[in-house]
Amino acid sequence: MKLNVCHLYPDLLNLYGDRGNVMAFKQRCSWRGIKINLFEVNLGEKINFKEMDFLFLGGGSDREQNLIAADLTQRTSDLKEAIEDGLVVLAICGGYQLLGKYYRTLDGKIIPGLELLDFYTEAGLKRLIGNIIIEVVLEDSIIQVVGFENHAGRTFLGHIYPLGRVLSGYGNNGKDNKEGVRYKNVFCSYLHGPLLPKNPMLTDYLIATALKRRGWSDKLDFLDDSLEIAAQKVMLKRLLK
C-alpha cells in the first residue's frame, strides 16, 4: 500500500504548528506499514492533483496568503476535478478560507477565493481565539474533536454542510454554532492545535477514506492511542464540565 501526500506551500502556509497534521497522517500510515510519498509543493512548482491521495493546505499570515492566492488560482480547475473525483483534502484556517467564494476585509475590500465551495468569509473586529471542542459525525460514529482557534474571519456557509457543531468555543463565526465545512472528501476547519495528532479517530478516517478511493476497504490496523487520548482528554475535561 502506498499513498501520495501533498503538502501545499509548506514554506508559506505554516502557521501555528499546522505541519503537525502532515506528521500525524504520515506517522499513522507508516506505523501500519502504509508507504507515504510526500510531495512538498511551493509557488510555481508542478503537481498533478489527480495522482494525490491526501492534500493538506494550512494557514498563513495575510501577506503569505496574498502571495499564494495568485499561484493557486492557476490550479483551480485541476483541483476542482480532483475534489469531484474524491481526493481527500484537509484545509485549515487560511487554507479553508481560500477555498470559498471571497474574503471581505474590514474596509470592505473583496479578496476573491477559488470559489470551489459555497461559503464566504468576512473579517471581524475581534479575533476569535481560544481552545475549542466540536462534535463531528463520521460515517458510523460521532466523535469529539479538540483544537485551538485563532481567526479574525467569520465564515458563513451557503448550501453546504459544516464539518461539525461547536460544543465549546467560537467555530465558523461565533454565531451559528457551525464549525468548518465538509464537502465530499474535503474537510475544512479553523482548528489548529494541530488538529490531527490529538484527534486520531479523525486522522484514521481520512486515511481510511483515502485508501478506500484506491480500492482498499480493509479495516485499519489497531494502534495504541493512549497518549493521543490523554492529550485530548486534558481539553475535554477542562471545557466540558
Next chain:
Amino acid sequence: MLALKICPGITGFLARQSRQGIILVSGTNGKTTTNNMLAQIMKKAGHRVVVNYEGANLITGVATALIKAADFKGKLEGDYSILEVDEAALPRVAQEVRPRMVVLTNFFRDQLDRYGEIDKTIAMLCNALSKLPETSLILNADDPLVAQFEKKTGLPVVYYGLGKHEKVITTSSGVKEAKFCPLCGTKLTYAYYHYGQIGSYHCTGCGFTRPQPRVEGFQVKTGNKTANCFVCCHKGVVSLNLPVYGLYNLYNALAALTAGLNLNISLTAIISALQNYTPVIGRMERYNFQGKPVFLNLVKNPAGFNEGLAALLETREKSDVFFAINDLDADGKDISWLWDVDFEKLADKEKYFNIFVCTGTRGEEMALRLKYANLPVSKIKICPVQKRAVKEVLSGTGKTAFLLTTYTALWPTEKFLAKIAQKERIYEAERVPSVS
C-alpha cells in the same frame, strides 16, 4: 498599576532623569540576557544603572522598576536606565521614554495568540521608532527581520553579527520566519544559516543583503558549559569566552558589547565584564544534584526551544530530560508551537536519552509531540505533579539532567530545585583568560 493611572506620564518622567540616557533592549529571544549583560558591563565601568527585572518587560513592569529606583520625591539616582521591553510594548515605552539607544536581538514567533502576527508587531515597531530621530539602533545584521529596521526607520545604526563558522547549516529546513525579503517579498537566498532565519542572506529582487557588521564574531566554539569566539571590531580583535552555553548567548554578548562600545566603555572592560557574567534564572542555569550537573532552561517559542535542544544534543553522555509545558496567559494559551520545534533531532540521538519526563498543564501534549517525533513511547513518561516530575528526572541514571520549562512552570521548578539541589557558581577554572 495605580501610579500609571494617576500619572500616565510617570514612566517617561522618571526614565528621562537618567543622566546619560535610556537604553531599551527588545526582540523575541535573548532580551533578558542581553539586558543583564549590558547592565553588568555598565556597572563594572562604574556607572549607576537602573534595570528592570526578568519578565517585568511590559509597560507596568518598566514603570515599577523606575518607581522602585526613585526616592520619595520622585528623583531618580542613576546614570543609565537599561530596560528590557517586550516587543509588543516597545512602541508605547519608546514613545514615552525617548531612548538614547534601542538594541534589537531577533524576531521569531512568540505567543501568537496574544500578539497576532509577527509582521504586524514589526510594522508597528518600525513606525514608532521612525518618529524618534534622536535614537540610535544596535541591530543584529544576521536577522533580516531586524536588519530591515535601518531602511524602515532611517535611524543611525550599528550592526553586530556572527561570521561563518564550521557548524553553519546550508539547508533551510529550520526557517519558519522571513523566507521572503521583508522589503520586497522576493524569496531570500542564503549562503548559510546559523539557526532559523539567522544567517547570511541576500535578496535578488531589491538587493537587500546582510550588512557587514561593525562588530563581528568569528571562529565560534560552543561546548557544554562555555561559548567562545573572536570578536573583530574597530578597536581590534579580542577573544571572548562566555561562561554560559550556546550560540545564542554569543549573539546576546555581541549585542551587549556593541552597545557598550557605543556608550564609550573600553573593549577590555567590556570583555572582562562578559567573562564574569552570571546567568539569570532559567537561562541554562546550572545546579548540582548529588554530584550530577543539572541544567534549567526557559523555553517560550520554537526558536528558543530548538536552541535548548541543541544543548541536549551536544552531550556525549547519557542524560535525563524534563519538559514542563503550561498554557496559562503568560505562557501563551496556544501550545501548537510545540509542533514547530524540531524534536525529530532528538530521535536521531535517541540512545543518549534515558527518559523524557513530561509535566505541566499540557504535559500530555508534550508527550504526544515526542511520540510523533519517533521517540520510543517506553521512554516517554507523563507525570502531572510537577514536584514529582522534578524528582523523577533527578533520580534518573543519566550523567546529566536537563530541565526545560515554559514561563509559568519555571518559577515552581526553580524553587523546588533550589531546595534539593545546589545552585552552582561558575568555576574559575573553566574560564580562559582573554587575549586583548
